[in-house]
Amino acid sequence: MKGLAFDTENRIQFKDFGEPLLDSLQKEVGGYIEVVHPKYLPEGLCMVIDDEGLLKGSAINSIASVLYGTPEHGQPIVGNAVILREGFVAGELDFMSLDDGDEVGLMLLLSALGISIKDESGAE
Numbered sequence: 001m002k003g004l005a006f007d008t009e010n011r012i013q014f015k016d017f018g019e020p021l022l023d024s025l026q027k028e029v030g031g032y033i034e035v036v037h038p039k040y041l042p043e044g045l046c047m048v049i050d051d052e053g054l055l056k057g058s059a060i061n062s063i064a065s066v067l068y069g070t071p072e073h074g075q076p077i078v079g080n081a082v083i084l085r086e087g088f089v090a091g092e093l094d095f096m097s098l099d100d101g102d103e104v105g106l107m108l109l110l111s112a113l114g115i116s117i118k119d120e121s122g123a124e
Helices: 021-029 062-068 100-112
Strands: 002-006 012-016 033-036 045-050 081-089 092-096
Touching (some): 021 033, 021 081, 045 062
Antiparallel strands (some): 002 081, 033 045, 081 092
């Protein structure tokens, strides 16, 4: 499943997450996951973060915080984050892979913020 991962050092890249997906996401964010719906992400996309990141004292994730609307409400996103599509699979709300349109839209959104995205090989 393809998602957009970004860390507290402002590194961003599209990544493929393997099965079991929950384990892959927990490893990426560093703990139990929480799903949030950032103000500045297109509808249908969600952000997966560490549910206990604030309690652990994780570093602020600047990019995730901007997308989440932190400057308006003051609640930051900390630790690593992953953007995925959210939709219905077999009648249940579940994670879905980003599609080509999502990738282009996210690249344009982040480019407008002056942020570049790398692929898994590290190339821009």
